[in-house]
Amino acid sequence: MQEISRTMEIIKWMSAYPDIQRALCCEGYEVEPDECLEIIGILEEQGFYELIYVLLVKNQCHAVIGGAIERLLAEMWMSEWEKVGSQQMCKDLKECIQKEIAFRGP
Numbered sequence: 001m002q003e004i005s006r007t008m009e010i011i012k013w014m015s016a017y018p019d020i021q022r023a024l025c026c027e028g029y030e031v032e033p034d035e036c037l038e039i040i041g042i043l044e045e046q047g048f049y050e051l052i053y054v055l056l057v058k059n060q061c062h063a064v065i066g067g068a069i070e071r072l073l074a075e076m077w078m079s080e081w082e083k084v085g086s087q088q089m090c091k092d093l094k095e096c097i098q099k100e101i102a103f104r105g106p
Contacts, residue, residue: 010048010051013046013048017042020039020042020043023035023036023039023055023058023059024051024054024055024058030059030061030062031055031059031062031065032062033062033064033065033068036055036056036059036062036065039055040052040055043055056069
């Protein structure tokens with residue numbers, strides 16, 4: 001029941017903010033980096049962290065936003081690599097690729 005109330009909360013909130021809904025949901029509508037930062041701040045204030053992920057993935061083709069995501073992933077990758085070591089990192093990477101192959105097919 002808590003999932004339903006969270007979903008309804010998000011839907012109700014998004015209907016009150018059509019510009020943000022458009023930025024998150026509408027194909028062909030891309031945000032500029034400054035607008036992305038503004039929307040991230042609003043979503044953060046509302047506690048809708050899961051929608052930040054949606055916003056970034058949807059707009060990752062923008063050079064600046066895509067570059068920021070790539071930089072963050074590289075930093076996270078390096079941090080994990082230092083934590084688990086080269087052998088484990090290679091094992092994890094191969095497992096992820098194998099899972100993706102199984103999911104999508106060769």
